[in-house]
Amino acid sequence: MTDAPRARTPTRPHRQTVTMPTTTEIAPAVHRISILYPEINLQFNHFLVTDDEPLLYHTGMRRMFPEVLEAVKQVIDPGKLRWIGFSHFEVDECGSLNDWLGVAPHAQAVSGMVGTLVNLNDFADRPPRALNADETFTTGRFRFRYRPTPHLPHGWDAGVLYEETQQVLFCSDLFTHNGDVEPLTDGDIVGRARESLRDFQAGPLMDYMPYTPKTRPMLEGLAAWAPRTLATMHGSSYTGDCAKALLELDGVMKEMLGAPAA
Numbered sequence: 001m002t003d004a005p006r007a008r009t010p011t012r013p014h015r016q017t018v019t020m021p022t023t024t025e026i027a028p029a030v031h032r033i034s035i036l037y038p039e040i041n042l043q044f045n046h047f048l049v050t051d052d053e054p055l056l057y058h059t060g061m062r063r064m065f066p067e068v069l070e071a072v073k074q075v076i077d078p079g080k081l082r083w084i085g086f087s088h089f090e091v092d093e094c095g096s097l098n099d100w101l102g103v104a105p106h107a108q109a110v111s112g113m114v115g116t117l118v119n120l121n122d123f124a125d126r127p128p129r130a131l132n133a134d135e136t137f138t139t140g141r142f143r144f145r146y147r148p149t150p151h152l153p154h155g156w157d158a159g160v161l162y163e164e165t166q167q168v169l170f171c172s173d174l175f176t177h178n179g180d181v182e183p184l185t186d187g188d189i190v191g192r193a194r195e196s197l198r199d200f201q202a203g204p205l206m207d208y209m210p211y212t213p214k215t216r217p218m219l220e221g222l223a224a225w226a227p228r229t230l231a232t233m234h235g236s237s238y239t240g241d242c243a244k245a246l247l248e249l250d251g252v253m254k255e256m257l258g259a260p261a262a
């Protein structure tokens with residue numbers, strides 16, 4: 001296992017190097033396509049779920065679209081993509097959405113009501129599918145549930161997708177940690193997230209997430225699902241007692257982010 005090294009302060013944030021993606025099946029049919037940005041020592045992970053109706057979670061930035069597309073091609077025909085999901089409107093989450101809609105004629109963005117009304121109705125080249133709180137949809141053998149989590153990790157439109165049959169929680173920026181780390185770990189992901197948050201707080205990336213009175217109830221709600229796998233956007237995915245990790249993350253966020261500004 002690789003310990004998560006410290007974040008580095010980005011010196012050329014608009015000229016990042018895209019490294020070749022690494023693809024790993026972290027759960028049956030859940031393919032993690034990972035690209036490391038060495039300048040900021042951070043992985044960007046995209047999850048391709050292969051099923052009758054394949055789903056991509058996190059499009060990636062426009063700048064990394066050619067690399068992620070090539071990685072998807074190694075698993076399926078990208079033209080067969082049906083669903084494109086993400087947590088919130090931000091370039092790493094959905095920057096290349098329209099590139100994907102261009103190569104996948106039957107693909108549709110799937111988002112919460114807020115994300116649809118506020119962003120996607122204008123941004124997406126084709127109409128998205130808007131989900132209500134706890135609405136489910138199936139892709140074949142898998143069933144996804146959408147849960148809005150406003151401002152967790154960040155953004156009014158934030159939400160998560162939960163694949164119920166295999167208990168995989170696509171948790172976006174929760175548990176973010178730095179380093180060229182392994183695809184899947186059963187190690188101390190909360191400790192890694194704490195280290196990275198501490199480093200973020202000391203530099204230009206401070207206040208990554210808000211901590212509010214609503215944070216703990218939302219994390220408790222996710223923990224109540226008892227996920228078996230956390231598909232994290234930045235860093236290793238996690239397998240183990242995910243409910244415990246989610247509740248411990250609340251303590252870390254409270255400690256790191258919950259104090260009044262100096």
Ligand SMILES: [Fe+2]
Binds near residue numbers: 088090153154173
């Ligand atoms: Fe984000």
Ligand SMILES: [Fe+2]
Binds near residue numbers: 172
């Ligand atoms: Fe992210």
